[in-house]
Amino acid sequence: MRQTIIVASRKIEYDLKNEIYYHYQTLPLEFYNNNNTGDLMNRISEDVSKVRMYLGPALMYGLNITILILMVIPFMLYINPTLTFYSLLPLPLLCISIYSVQNIINKKSEEIQKSLSDLSIYVQETFSGIRLIKSFVREINFTKVFDKKSEKYKSISLKLQFVMALFFPIVMTLIGLSIIITVYVGALEFFKGNITIGNIAEFLIYVYLLTWPVTALGWLTSIIQRASASQKRINEFLNQKTNIISKSNKILNLKGKIEFKDVSFIYPDTGIKALDNLNFKVKAGESLGIIGSTGSGKSTIANSIIRLFDINKGKILIDDEDIRDYNISYLRKQIGYVPQDVFLFSDTITNNILFGCQNEDFNSVLEAAKNTDLMRNINSFPKKFETKIGERGITLSGGQKQRISIARAIIKKPKILILDDCLSALDTKTENVILENFKKIMKETTTIIISHRISSVKLANQIIVIEDGEIIESGSHKTLLNNKKRYYKTYNRQIEKNKQELNIN
Ligand SMILES: Nc1ncnc2c1ncn2[C@@H]1O[C@H](COP(=O)(O)OP(=O)(O)O)[C@@H](O)[C@H]1O
Ligand SMILES: [Mg+2]
Structure with missing residues (x-):
């Protein structure tokens, strides 16, 4: 019995x-x-x-x-x-x-x-x-x-x-x-x-x-x-079912063109209107900088591209197809995403970097680490790449964690790379090294760099400035400076701050 x-x-x-x-x-x-x-x-x-x-x-x-x-x-x-x-x-x-x-x-x-x-x-x-x-x-x-x-x-x-x-x-x-x-x-x-x-x-x-x-x-x-x-x-x-489903489940290899058409989004639980009628286009292989103060809706844009939720109004198109028509897993696999708050697993550095990869090729880990300027840090650890990251990465500094998180995204060789404010804990020198490396390795990748610092976005082909979910200015770094509006003011303020920092150093 x-x-x-x-x-x-x-x-x-x-x-x-x-x-x-x-x-x-x-x-x-x-x-x-x-x-x-x-x-x-x-x-x-x-x-x-x-x-x-x-x-x-x-x-x-x-x-x-x-x-x-x-x-x-x-x-x-x-x-x-x-x-x-x-x-x-x-x-x-x-x-x-x-x-x-x-x-x-x-x-x-x-x-x-x-x-x-x-x-x-x-x-x-x-x-x-x-x-x-x-x-x-x-x-x-x-x-x-x-x-x-x-x-x-x-x-x-x-x-x-x-x-x-x-x-x-x-x-x-x-x-x-x-x-x-x-x-x-x-x-x-x-x-x-x-x-x-x-x-x-x-x-x-x-x-x-x-x-x-x-x-x-x-x-x-x-x-x-x-x-x-x-x-x-x-x-x-x-019995609760996900409401993020694909209509036609298209399995397509991305080129990387992104377009937002009249996109609005309200968070259902708080009623906050995070995106308000957004319109912008990024050509495949080009880069877009998004700058704005905290709470302006930058992360919401990033999350809506990987379809963590569906927008209420308008359309997001990738390669001229509505993202709601793509097979979700296949779409996400081709997008590299570095979230704003870094999360590392209690595991080795190698395994953390390889997190989203099917094949475990150590050479690609090495390459990703080089491109994110991690080598000198990792080499200083006694166990190098096999160093275990303690619960929530207690042994690493904020900047080191951010760079591992970036390495995890670029090792996938994504067609679209989204960096959500993930350079914030880095000094401007390291930031420049990484951005320069990206220019070389991300030629074929559409890159979206989200930041509240001009230094992170100034190299982008196109920059949009957002405030309360709306685009208030857009153009290249030069155009925006010539406009002498919000971007220009922010630029001067941040330059001033950098000068002060340099004096201290
Ligand atoms: N999960 C959520 N639920 C409800 N409201 C949210 C959520 N996430 C963000 N918000 C609100 O949406 C607005 C935009 O947030 P967010 O996109 O995170 O801004 P940013 O990344 O520019 O700092 C903010 O007012 C924020 O309070
Ligand atoms: Mg954010």
Whole structure:
């Protein structure tokens, strides 16, 4: 029985977990904005295991009990209905009380689970922010808060233990009651001459046979209830489908021409109009600089090109095809994207650079590292390219992380390269080295450089200045300077700042 039912339930659990995990990754960014990570993790672990309890133990014991009851009770009734009635009298009581105790136990267990995850989140945050805690001398305060959370966990755990302690005595009392009633009523029946002494012994065995199933019945009811609540929560996410789908799924090799036609976008959750009627064109193999202050909509442009979300109005065309017609994966594979906030995996430098590559060719890693001016840094690490980047790249400086992130994008030899403010932590000298290298290696690549610094965009064939999601100026570096408007002012301000920095150095 265990081999078939419990093993099968473990296999179903495995399938369910994999299905949910894969499904999560297909869901759009909006989904991740609306749900917190803790909730996602709970549904894939806790809820799945509750459903497994239903598919395994509940099914197994359920069948077991039904068959046992169907076989035993008719026998008892056949021998003596009166005695059957009295000896079974305490059993429904047993079932109900087990059910209610079990419900209390479940509720307390959930509280414990919550308190435990609260505790571990707190510990994780403490150690991620340990530098800040030390420098602000907050150790004692953090210890106090931890103590309070720990105390809460202890007190709920003790309450649970108390309820669990009630479990066994209740069962024993009610079974004892059944036995006393059976012996007493049995004796009365015996004196009336309705049954033999042997029948009383037989009944005692029946009562004993039935107590475990009846206890389990209460337990099962609560498992089933919990499983159904869990399954509902799982389905809620499984039924959500991504709204980023391709209409005609075209698999096309890109040349790299990009065109925005009257593009507007409003973030649905905040209602912020991030893009407002944008129009621009970039020829294949050319470069576009996008400059603007924080919050002007630069990253939104980048994210809309890789279709992390769909725009509300207008069209984005790549090689004169609407991007909604492209096969999404195939489109994204041909675009190199360096996000604004760098994320590196806890892995070696090589593996981080090779992240988006199918073939693992070390020479291309070397080339990408050279082109992003990483060699002198990497050579100074004892293990060179095999250096592990600690949790979130703790051993690297901001500029080094940015350059690894750029190397990861250019190693794909993309047709379109999008750099979202990823030169910000670099000094202007390193920035120039990288931009000069790009000119050589990115001849065939359409490059979009997003920045709030003139130095990053000034080499681009075309520059657009955006403010509140609108283009307020566009043209080449020279034209924009001659215009003597926003770009010109920003340029002078930044030149002034650079001069001051040079004086300090
Ligand atoms: N995920 C999001 N949900 C809601 N609003 C957002 C989101 N991301 C950005 N915004 C808003 O959209 C505007 C443009 O943001 P963004 O494109 O990131 O600007 P930039 O990259 O130029 O700093 C900002 O006002 C920002 O608050
Ligand atoms: Mg941005």
